[in-house]
Amino acid sequence: MKRVAGAILLGLGLFSLVLAPLVWFYVAPSVAKVKLNQKAVTVSEAENVTYLAVSAEKGAEIKTGQSIRATRTVHGDVKSGNDDRVVFDVSVVIENSADDALIRANLDRLAMDRRTSGAIKCCRENIDGKPVEHKGISYKFPFDTQKKTYAYFDTTAKTTFPMKFKGEDKIKGLDVYKFEQPITDQNIEEREVPGSLFGKTAPGNVKADLIYNNTRTVWVEPVTGSIVRGQEQQKQILRHEGDDTVVLEATLAFNDKTVTKQVEEAETNKAGVTLITKTLPLVLLIVGVLFVILGALLARRPGHVGARRAEAPTREALDA
Numbered sequence: 001m002k003r004v005a006g007a008i009l010l011g012l013g014l015f016s017l018v019l020a021p022l023v024w025f026y027v028a029p030s031v032a033k034v035k036l037n038q039k040a041v042t043v044s045e046a047e048n049v050t051y052l053a054v055s056a057e058k059g060a061e062i063k064t065g066q067s068i069r070a071t072r073t074v075h076g077d078v079k080s081g082n083d084d085r086v087v088f089d090v091s092v093v094i095e096n097s098a099d100d101a102l103i104r105a106n107l108d109r110l111a112m113d114r115r116t117s118g119a120i121k122c123c124r125e126n127i128d129g130k131p132v133e134h135k136g137i138s139y140k141f142p143f144d145t146q147k148k149t150y151a152y153f154d155t156t157a158k159t160t161f162p163m164k165f166k167g168e169d170k171i172k173g174l175d176v177y178k179f180e181q182p183i184t185d186q187n188i189e190e191r192e193v194p195g196s197l198f199g200k201t202a203p204g205n206v207k208a209d210l211i212y213n214n215t216r217t218v219w220v221e222p223v224t225g226s227i228v229r230g231q232e233q234q235k236q237i238l239r240h241e242g243d244d245t246v247v248l249e250a251t252l253a254f255n256d257k258t259v260t261k262q263v264e265e266a267e268t269n270k271a272g273v274t275l276i277t278k279t280l281p282l283v284l285l286i287v288g289v290l291f292v293i294l295g296a297l298l299a300r301r302p303g304h305v306g307a308r309r310a311e312a313p314t315r316e317a318l319d320a
Contacts, residue, residue: 032143033114038076044252052247067097136160141225181216208240221266228262
């Protein structure tokens with residue numbers, strides 16, 4: 001009976017040892033991928049904001065001491081994605097919190113690697129309808145995020161800037177990595193704007209350069225690469241003949257409801273990824289080794305018993 005049990009354990013052990021690398025190399029990579037039908041909404045808010053408002057009634061005017069809200073919606077284009085890439089259509093709508101007046105809206109379409117989050121050139125990528133080649137990572141960090149600097153794409157400047165690892169932190173009990181991306185004095189474009197913005201009394205427009213500054217800070221759950229909290233300290237100015245006019249100055253940060261939701265989703269996804277990529281392969285390996293050893297011990301026939309039987313005198317020998 002012991003030999004039968006030993007054979008069963010030996011078989012189960014060998015099966016576990018074969019299954020462990022299969023889970024590690026084939027099942028785990030399929031789990032640690034961004035979903036093709038990704039849908040996410042994050043809301044950021046800012047107080048005491050200065051921004052340029054344009055309306056048909058009042059024309060262009062600088063508003064100060066305002067509260068604003070930025071809603072970002074990420075939608076996965078399933079038909080354009082495949083096993084290796086995911087395609088996102090991302091909209092950002094910025095409104096005045098008091099009266100919901102639209103301040104600005106932007107659209108971003110990009111493709112990225114489903115595991116590394118690196119940009120992939122394809123699928124009619126664009127920003128506000130104009131073709132733009134994305135580079136680096138956007139909106140999400142890689143699975144198994146490392147403590148290093150990443151090239152992170154900025155949609156305003158339309159290029160990448162270093163996103164530097166700044167240390168470990170906790171957000172609502174969740175272990176995260178903190179990254180920071182300083183962007184300084186980027187001349188984005190030349191615009192025609194009312195001369196009145198620079199104190200000119202003569203009617204008509206003048207040409208001014210749009211100068212962009214930002215310090216982007218994100219807190220990332222490293223197993224999944226999910227951003228659970230984000231903040232941008234933006235300052236944009238119009239510069240004309242050495243004179244500057246602030247057209248946006250705000251510190252936008254995820255509101256508490258968004259942070260709570262992001263943390264809960266990150267915890268759930270982290271548990272699933274960890275189970276498949278680490279816990280299950282390790283358990284299968286340990287169980288496999290133990291079962292093989294125990295099964296071999298039970299299945300083998302003790303050699304000393306056979307030897308005693310061989311040495312035992314037969315009845316004929318005793319009678320002789």
